[in-house]
């Protein structure tokens with residue numbers, strides 16, 4: 204048995220074959236079509252396998268993302284397609300592969316790692332915790348919006364640069380190219396809904412589905428709130444059945460509008476997050492506080508605990524996973540009853556950090 208190591212270019216078809224058998228048995232497309240930026244030959248150095256006599260036994264892939272937000276630019280290592288051959292499970296292979304992915308994430312200066320799973324306890328052993336916020340709205344019924352002069356379309360042949368232009372206006376997004384946007388638009392089972400101005404400019408877009416995942420879920424969208432609401436109303440009428448819109452917590456205006464409509468609201472987590480380079484992230488956060496005029500922010504890692512607070516109003520945190528929630532939420536500093544009101548007001552200028560990963564970036 205050898206590895207964990209990156210597959211050689213000549214081994215990529217074999218790795219994809221392994222993943223397709225294990226994770227996409229029912230699908231008529233390759234997993235590479237679903238994650239075009241993760242399973243490309245220029246991301247081979249971020250794939251990890253354990254192999255034996257030419258057979259892949261265990262795999263995981265890392266996709267580093269640069270996420271821009273109003274206060275902090277993060278480097279995030281998204282990890283996915285974690286799988287071990289059935290007869291070789293329980294031998295520590297996935298743990299080894301994951302440990303190597305996390306080492307690589309750390310060496311590439313990622314602040315955090317993130318993954319999406321329902322095996323919470325498996326990843327908690329490795330220091331991941333459910334964190335960050337996601338608000339989803341099930342659009343139960345048709346709803347009206349004030350009249351708008353827009354043309355709606357379900358044609359998926361949309362120029363990637365038009366989508367990219369609206370995507371770029373988000374306050375929190377990953378650094379992408381137009382070429383990547385073109386690849387994402389070609390993912391199997393993708394439905395594209397668009398709203399167009401009379402002059403032919405794209406006013407809003409919404410993306411549903413991503414390979415075997417996210418059918419019935421709008422996981423990417425863009426445009427002004429009023430145009431998006433008109434598009435969401437069109438989608439409900441078009442589908443003639445409920446569907447779900449996924450939103451970051453900081454999309455406050457859109458969330459306020461959606462709450463007024465016939466919706467069911469669910470508050471969830473962005474994903475499972477692990478701190479990878481705490482000191483680097485802490486330096487970014489402290490810089491963000493200083494830019495707000497708060498120079499006495501304390502965010503320190505000691506051998507067995509963290510110290511967090513402002514000035515003399517400090518709090519000791521013993522678990523790294525508690526620290527993840529204090530930084531990325533969900534957290535209500537007021538309800539915790541730990542800090543003085545003055546401290547809470549200062550903390551809330553930056554924390555919880557605005558963090559979001561749009562659906563096309565999840566792996």
Ligand SMILES: CC(C)(COP(=O)(O)OP(=O)(O)OC[C@H]1O[C@@H](n2cnc3c(N)ncnc32)[C@H](O)[C@@H]1OP(=O)(O)O)[C@@H](O)C(=O)NCCC(=O)NCCS
Pocket residue numbers: 261284285286287288291292293294295296297298299319320321322323324325
């Ligand atoms: C989950 C999976 C990747 C684990 O692979 P593996 O190589 O068997 O994992 P390891 O041997 O490194 O770790 C196994 C350990 O995790 C534990 N574990 C496995 N699945 C678990 C789960 N669902 N919840 C909690 N612990 C779990 C085992 O009990 C074992 O613990 P031990 O070391 O104390 O005995 C593997 O079962 C698999 O391929 N499943 C199908 C694909 C899948 O669901 N992938 C996850 C997608 S996010």
